[in-house]
Amino acid sequence: MSILLPTNLQQYPSPSLSTSPPLLSPSPSSAFSFLGTRRRCLRFVTSSVASLQSSVAIGSAPAPAAVVVERDQIRLGLPSKGRMAADAIDLLKDCQLFVKQVNPRQYVAQIPQLPNTEVWFQRPKDIVRKLLSGDLDLGIVGLDTLSEYGQGDEDLIVVHEALNFGDCHLSIAIPNYGIFENINSLKELAEMPQWSEERPLRVATGFTYLGPKFMKENGIKHVAFSTADGALEAAPAMGIADAILDLVSSGTTLKENNLKEIEGGVVLESQAVLVASRRALTDRKGALNTVHEILERLEAHLKADGQFTVVANMRGNSAEEVAERVLSQPSLSGLQQGPTISPVYCKQDGKVSIDYYAIVICVPKKALYESVKQLRAVGGSGVLVSPLTYIFDEDTPRWGQLLTNLKL
Ligand SMILES: Nc1ncnc2c1ncn2[C@@H]1O[C@H](COP(=O)(O)OP(=O)(O)OP(=O)(O)O)[C@@H](O)[C@H]1O
Numbered sequence: 001m002s003i004l005l006p007t008n009l010q011q012y013p014s015p016s017l018s019t020s021p022p023l024l025s026p027s028p029s030s031a032f033s034f035l036g037t038r039r040r041c042l043r044f045v046t047s048s049v050a051s052l053q054s055s056v057a058i059g060s061a062p063a064p065a066a067v068v069v070e071r072d073q074i075r076l077g078l079p080s081k082g083r084m085a086a087d088a089i090d091l092l093k094d095c096q097l098f099v100k101q102v103n104p105r106q107y108v109a110q111i112p113q114l115p116n117t118e119v120w121f122q123r124p125k126d127i128v129r130k131l132l133s134g135d136l137d138l139g140i141v142g143l144d145t146l147s148e149y150g151q152g153d154e155d156l157i158v159v160h161e162a163l164n165f166g167d168c169h170l171s172i173a174i175p176n177y178g179i180f181e182n183i184n185s186l187k188e189l190a191e192m193p194q195w196s197e198e199r200p201l202r203v204a205t206g207f208t209y210l211g212p213k214f215m216k217e218n219g220i221k222h223v224a225f226s227t228a229d230g231a232l233e234a235a236p237a238m239g240i241a242d243a244i245l246d247l248v249s250s251g252t253t254l255k256e257n258n259l260k261e262i263e264g265g266v267v268l269e270s271q272a273v274l275v276a277s278r279r280a281l282t283d284r285k286g287a288l289n290t291v292h293e294i295l296e297r298l299e300a301h302l303k304a305d306g307q308f309t310v311v312a313n314m315r316g317n318s319a320e321e322v323a324e325r326v327l328s329q330p331s332l333s334g335l336q337q338g339p340t341i342s343p344v345y346c347k348q349d350g351k352v353s354i355d356y357y358a359i360v361i362c363v364p365k366k367a368l369y370e371s372v373k374q375l376r377a378v379g380g381s382g383v384l385v386s387p388l389t390y391i392f393d394e395d396t397p398r399w400g401q402l403l404t405n406l407k408l
Pocket residue numbers: 081082083084123124125141142143144145166167168229230247248249250270271272
């Protein structure tokens with residue numbers, strides 16, 4: 001199986017973990033479509049071809065436009081540094097997938113539990129770019145980065161959309177003073193008389209794809225974007241911009257810079273996602289199996305992570321009667337399955353009898369105290385609460401969705 005790569009984007013010519021040498025093949029026209037990221041690749045290849053053409057002039061063989069790399073290893077991209085890096089590794093660890101990185105400056109690592117998979121540490125935006133170019137097969141990044149740099153490319157498939165870390169949202173913010181003091185919604189902002197073709201609303205953002213797209217979708221015409229690499233919240237006070245479009249999590253940076261969010265100004269809710277290249281899943285041997293295993297582990301862990309196991313004793317005449325009492329409680333009646341009820345055998349005066357039943361239920365962490373109160377209300381005692389590590393269902397719903405998406 002093979003993936004097509006622009007010639008000079010092969011950045012890992014001899015990775016110690018790869019076994020197969022690169023093979024040559026013609027480039028498909030689809031390899032460089034309308035996307036910005038791909039346009040960058042195209043420029044790269046075009047200049048490479050130009051320099052190769054001059055070498056043709058002095059007698060070398062004509063160069064192929066693209067290279068197909070066959071490799072046995074599935075490549076998973078993880079953030080090399082920044083907010084997402086440690087959390088991504090921790091999440092995998094919680095799924096019993098241990099990333100063995102010899103030292104933090106080494107950008108390749110292995111996961112012994114997935115022998116056909118190698119981890120490559122990259123900046124999040126480069127993970128998306130390399131998924132598109134075929135240099136990576138899977139990746140963990142924020143949905144914001146995926147949306148900004150993936151630009152809706154159909155080759156990118158979100159396999160798990162809620163990895164439970166990196167929560168933030170991409171939002172428009174404006175000053176909470178001056179002409180903006182009474183502006184509280186995107187509609188009000190758009191309708192301000194100040195903006196015209198000559199003097200548009202100036203927005204500073206690092207999201208130069210999502211920003212204009214959002215404004216266009218919301219019918220905001222007189223708008224101009226500028227960009228910077230960070231500390232965007234300074235732009236309005238510096239007089240460089242009227243508004244900013246940036247990520248917000250705690251809201252502290254906005255507050256400290258006298259900025260406020262506005263109704264209708266949220267472009268995207270984001271958290272970490274597992275993303276795969278469609279081409280890799282359909283063409284690369286072993287990729288689908290690897291995704292299945294990672295997905296099963298993630299789902300089992302993430303589902304369990306939000307719940308506790310609760311065990312309680314309950315006096316009763318029969319298991320059915322105890323079950324009815326438990327299920328009469330509003331917080332407990334929504335249980336997907338269960339309660340599991342087992343008789344507790346007691347020996348009294350040489351006779352074995354059943355006076356109590358042990359009930360086992362799983363409850364959402366947020367509903368724990370309410371559930372305990374309701375258990376007590378129907379006669380529960382000796383309530384034990386323990387963390388749940390994994391819940392393996394019959395199959396993962398996301399796996400079914402993935403197969404449908406891949407038309408498999
Ligand atoms: N408060 C936040 N600010 C920025 N990103 C956040 C925040 N909270 C969660 N995130 C997530 O973390 C990602 C950014 O992580 P980090 O800043 O390490 O990335 P980066 O892409 O390396 O940034 P840069 O290239 O600007 O240094 C975002 O894409 C987003 O998904």
